[in-house]
Amino acid sequence: MRRWRALPGYAWVGFVVAFIYAPILVVIGASVDPGYRISTRSYLVFPPTGFSLRWYASIPSSFWQSLWFSLELAAIVAAAALLIGLPAAFGLVRGRFPGRFAVDALFRAPLQIPVIVTGVAFLQSFYFIASLGGPALQGSLAGLFLGHLFLATPYTIGSIAASLQRFNPRLEEAALTLGASRLRVMWRVTLPMVMPGIYGGLLYAFLVSFTEVTISVFLAGTSTKPFPVMIFESVTSDMEPSVPALSTIVFLGSMLLIYAMQRLVGMEALLRSGGNST
């Protein structure tokens, strides 16, 4: 009887999951359609009319290079966002200084500015720096890194700050009472407790960078073209037929990454993003 009562809930969850994954299923299905000759196949075919891996075999090397570049960029951005976000989150949650709320608002400002405005502003700033004899950041990895870091850092701060706010400071007090040094408390008590927030922040920063298009369109160069920009360009005019194939590979890679995180960290801990969850 209890099982029957739970059925509508399961049905609803199933519907939501199907709704979320339906577009991905279309992309996966279209990626194995044999299709037409490359010059005329300009649309997705779903359901597939057959099964072929020809589009997987014909992914242009430039797409692979772009994908690898984006992975590297996102990893660097995530690491840098953590370096900035961790002390910033501590300062904002634990700090008692005048203007704390203003600083908090400042750190969140990148999320309130339209991304296209951010892109133009960065590009203008880079040209201005170059005009003063500084490095030419436009079209460079460094330029993209700065643009992505600007966007990703608020997410990292938010995630870590959420962990810290839920963290019970009495645990630290207990450790101090038992004779641990402040550094030891930080290393052995505080950081492990907020680790889900750190993992969450890293993941957010990585995803923000990996999927970012708008800023990248302005800041990308000929040899520094992130993967989403490559995809965007390839569907702006005609559809590059190997895009669904590559998208499927990226999707499966993401699933693998999430599975690995689940095994290594535990997604439930990450999702809870609270210090008392570990």
Place this chain on the structure above:
Amino acid sequence: MIGLRILAPLFAVLLAASPAAAQKKFDNVTVTIGIIGGPWIDRVNAELKDEMAAAGITMKFVGGTAQDFLAKLIAAHGQKFDIDVVEIDDTSYADFRRGNFLAKLNLADIPNLSDLDHSMYDDYKVAYWASEPGIVYNVDKLKAAGVAPPQHYSDLANPALAGHVMLSDINNYTGYYEILGMAYEHGGSESNPQPGFDLMSHMKLQSFGSSVATEIQLFKTGDVWAAAIPAHIGVRMFDADINVAAVHPVIDGHKGATAHGYLGITQNRDNQAAAEFFINAIIAPHLQERLYTEAATIPINNSSMAKVVNQVRVDASGTPFLQLKPEVVAQTWVPDFSKVDKRNWVRQWQRAVAAQPQ
């Protein structure tokens, strides 16, 4: 000895004329080219890679529209820009010139211009593709709905087509043609587009097209039955097994319209000669014919037009998609964009979009 004296200069002349000497035209120069991205770049790269490499030029590409490159140039604020050759369209050319973003071309270094009409180029730009903005419609869908094929832009406002019409976005050059088409049909003009916007605000549209891929997809799925898009996209749809036909509405007494894509060179280039070499290559007849075959864009030089007019693509009823006869093309309508107040147009566009019936 005397023979050697005579032969040495002769050898020198022969060497200078050899392919090896041609390779030394440029000394490993890189030209960064900003044109429409995706498969269009792939086509251009595939066609010109060897020729450019033989001349000592390495091509690098940045994908984007004329509007994208204009935005980047404005952001660069007069500083040295990192793209040498940029895509320009009819609607953005005045802005490129007003910003003084374009270098004056050495037309003598682009010998293939001799095959182009003077209207195709000037001191700052050279046309490299053309299209015919008009209407493309799904023959089967309209037949099933009992709707007569549209003949005018205003026919897209037919209530029987409500929810199945796509207009081009105003960020796309075609967006200006459809508004002007509707405006002219109701007494408006370039300087008075309001009748066009008024009609648009009463149309229940399926979407605004901004990419060929989306347009073809929406026709294929049957969501869109008719759209204000260039006729050459109809050719690509037809190749993708969609039974479409194209219409070239009469605007201001002209049957059909013509739009051009141009290339210009940005200011202060060290490699302007190499950039001009690239422009010369892309307007060569054989390349223009290849682009017609592959992408159905209309060639811009006379000799290519003379050839492709015999290879005109037709729809299921045998009607040509494109108007290719030179005497017909010469009579097509080209808007006077100097009378178009773009900033005001965008505002009116946004108002018309907001006023759309739900």
